[in-house]
Amino acid sequence: MDFTQFSLDPRINAAIKSVNYTTPTPIQQQAIPQILAGHDVLGLAQTGTGKTAAFLLPILQQLTKGPLRQVRALILAPTRELAEQIYQSSIDLGRNTKIRSVAIYGGVGKKAQVDALQRGVEIVIACPGRLLDLLGEGHMDLSHLEVLVLDEADRMCDMGFLPDIRRILKHLPVRRQTLFFSATMPEDIRKLADSILRDPVTVQIGIIAPAKTVSHALFPVPDGLKKQLLMNMLSQLSAGRILIFTRTKHRARGLARDLAKHNYRVAALQGNMSQNQREKSINGFRDGKYDILIATDIAARGIDVAEISHVINFDMPDTVDAYTHRIGRTGRAHQEGEAFTFAVADDYDMVSKIEKTLGTPVERRRLPDFDYGGFVPESQFPQRRGNQSRPLPAHPRQKRKTTQAHPQARPQRRKQFSSSN
Numbered sequence: 001m002d003f004t005q006f007s008l009d010p011r012i013n014a015a016i017k018s019v020n021y022t023t024p025t026p027i028q029q030q031a032i033p034q035i036l037a038g039h040d041v042l043g044l045a046q047t048g049t050g051k052t053a054a055f056l057l058p059i060l061q062q063l064t065k066g067p068l069r070q071v072r073a074l075i076l077a078p079t080r081e082l083a084e085q086i087y088q089s090s091i092d093l094g095r096n097t098k099i100r101s102v103a104i105y106g107g108v109g110k111k112a113q114v115d116a117l118q119r120g121v122e123i124v125i126a127c128p129g130r131l132l133d134l135l136g137e138g139h140m141d142l143s144h145l146e147v148l149v150l151d152e153a154d155r156m157c158d159m160g161f162l163p164d165i166r167r168i169l170k171h172l173p174v175r176r177q178t179l180f181f182s183a184t185m186p187e188d189i190r191k192l193a194d195s196i197l198r199d200p201v202t203v204q205i206g207i208i209a210p211a212k213t214v215s216h217a218l219f220p221v222p223d224g225l226k227k228q229l230l231m232n233m234l235s236q237l238s239a240g241r242i243l244i245f246t247r248t249k250h251r252a253r254g255l256a257r258d259l260a261k262h263n264y265r266v267a268a269l270q271g272n273m274s275q276n277q278r279e280k281s282i283n284g285f286r287d288g289k290y291d292i293l294i295a296t297d298i299a300a301r302g303i304d305v306a307e308i309s310h311v312i313n314f315d316m317p318d319t320v321d322a323y324t325h326r327i328g329r330t331g332r333a334h335q336e337g338e339a340f341t342f343a344v345a346d347d348y349d350m351v352s353k354i355e356k357t358l359g360t361p362v363e364r365r366r367l368p369d370f371d372y373g374g375f376v377p378e379s380q381f382p383q384r385r386g387n388q389s390r391p392l393p394a395h396p397r398q399k400r401k402t403t404q405a406h407p408q409a410r411p412q413r414r415k416q417f418s419s420s421n
């Protein structure tokens, strides 16, 4: 099956080719025909499933017909990073058409955004706060809107955007197509979906369960040894892009500093940074200037970096949803990925919740050649039935080369613990 089945405009098909998508992902298979047919869609899909193209392609198709230079599609996203990512995809996939888009978010000046609106755009991709500002100042007319997309609706509600969304809805025509994407469907999201969707078609892809291309494992460790465990783990991993999650901004910053001292090419991504600094971190990670990005959950929303080989949860996430979101950053678009979670005694309840929700035990592992100082990982977190604990195989260790003389050189890491070992 390929994209020609959707009978999209040849200019759009050419763009799909140029971004090297050959086969539609399952959400694209399911959602694109429904959206093209004009249905409202409730998409239960997490990041990494290809949901952005699933809504952008039919929107672009629709916009190739009809008037230009008026806002006909609005895509709401919780973070500027996600808005930027969607914007970039709209440029890539719409490159052969005359369709224009703009990304609207706070933390940067308004002028460029207002100028783009004044020149005329068909697609607005926006975070709710700045969108309301610009609407209030009269820079935007949404009365011709044909399609509304709410992306990562659950995250928008988590971030307190629900009242803003309701306010935005008042500016939109009632007759429109609405596409609603969320990885989870708690009660408040269900209510919101019910109130704004008309007779929707539901498409559901792998909700909750991590992508099959991700293998994930738990590394029980005493709290005080986390940093050493991380250092040791990094020295044992083969080169690749590693995304590390911490619970707080402060820890993300501190850990990045520590790793930089050990000559890792590392950047932090956390909420206290300016938009400019964040972009530097994300772009540096994407372009290979940094091998490691240390992020908090909120800051990491929407980073679209392909080929993340490993996600390491230095701190246990607060919710099962955050766990699946985090580990979904690796193993994207059919690539293999590994996600490792450090678990301290206090994390016991969270581990149980994750296993209950996933319906399967998470494998316990121990890092070979690491001095746990008398701590016995298996006793702290006994392996649940259904998955055998297996120690990591011992490998000859190679010292990481430092990179001071050649800042662009990657530290040498050896891969020691793949799930197939």
Ligand code: AMP
Pocket (backbone or CB within 6 Å): 020, 021, 022, 023, 024, 025, 028, 046, 047, 048, 049, 050, 051, 052, 053, 304, 306, 332, 333
């Ligand atoms: P998303 O879930 O929209 O964040 O997409 C996840 C990643 O998959 C992005 O890097 C997309 O560029 C990529 N992607 C989306 N659709 C396809 C496809 N049909 N084939 C290959 N990669 C894709």
